[in-house]
Amino acid sequence: MKNATEQIAQKTFGEVEAIPSSQRSATGWDMTATWIGANANNGTWYIGGVIAAAGMYTASVTLIMVGILSYVFLALAGLMGYRTGLPAMALTRASFGLRGSFVPSIINLVQFIGWAAANTFIAAISISTIFNSIFGWPAYGSKGGNTGLIVGIIIMSLLHLASISLGEKSVRMIERVGIILVIIFVVWESVVVFRNVSLSQITAWQPPHAVRLSSGAVVDILAAFNLAWVTAASDFTRYAKKERSATVMSFLGANIGLFWFAFIGLTATIATAITMRAFDPNDSDPSTIAIKLGLGMIALLVIVITSTTANAVNLMAAGSALTNMWHRMRLGVALWIVTFAATLVSFIPLWFANFLTDFITFLDFIGMFLGPEIAVFLVDYFLIRHGKYQLEEFVKVDGVYWYQGGINWRAIAAWVIGLVSYWVIGRIPVIKETIGATFVAMAIAGLVYYVMARKAQRTID
């Protein structure tokens, strides 16, 4: 125990709260359900439709490989949260420095608000399409088509407010009911898809040359899509009772949600392209497909519910990032702020002609910023610190994680090198055609950080 003078002498920076094992209640099933719920939604369906532009074979092989690799990173990040009890952004204090962790925190705040807005907009497109078919409102993209979108955004935002104000329990309830509706809908839709076209037709279909996506482009799209969850992992796994739940179950849940929904989006989009004899990646919207295939009202329900559950995870992660920077703010208040911000951001695509282009740009930024960041904090925890962080150092000015003035410049440098690499490598044709830039940039950032951090450790020893 420190005496009073020592405590005054020891200056602190912010606050972090570790969840002790006595307060942990999340089971393996909760972890699986959280990550299935996170990925079993409209956005995943939509991304499945987007990668259809690479053809069935490239799209599905890439989907599986990138999913497995990305969610190994999710499991590793989840393990950090489980072992320490700390939220994701507080954990980056150890690698980036107490002050340096503001960089990952701001990125997380922006990207999770961005995701909530993207999912809201994707849901609003669906809602407006359904209003068009049921009430004859002008369709998305035609004159007056914004009315349906605006109503859709408002419906989604009210549901977000309801889900955060009622707290975690209500989200869990929505999740449980939602998953049953989703299963019914998805089975139904699969039956309709395969009644109209055969699997062999789907695998034989080739995208038109003008819109064809290379395999590297698909890797980068999917990597960004999947890695975006990694920086939220600890926010949830720190409540897990068992290590296996935090790691294996998160891994399984995220992959199940991803494969399940992206495959439906993929096959349904190709099926639409075959039956309509025209391919449009914007057709990947589930309700466009639902209506073209003769489904309707139930699609609306499923879309709204699943987007709400996914966004509950996004808003929680954004709120948590805000509290790492603004420690006097309670999580509840932070949640209200990020939810309002997400509502405002959801309206932005209304002013741009093509949501798909905006969305791909958003993913490009995520891959560039997050990939190298994830590489740095995983290398720091597992390789530099050998899986041990000292909890009491997380708030100490001049402590182990203070580095120079609160910033670990080595982490920042490795991260910047990683993101410049992403930018440069992504422009090399052979990379674009094959493995994509994201994982290469991660490897570079991780390696650079490892070398610099080891060198620094040796000089101290």
Ligand SMILES: Nc1ccnc(=O)[nH]1
């Ligand atoms: N793939 C995703 C990552 C993060 N947030 C989402 O809503 N979706």
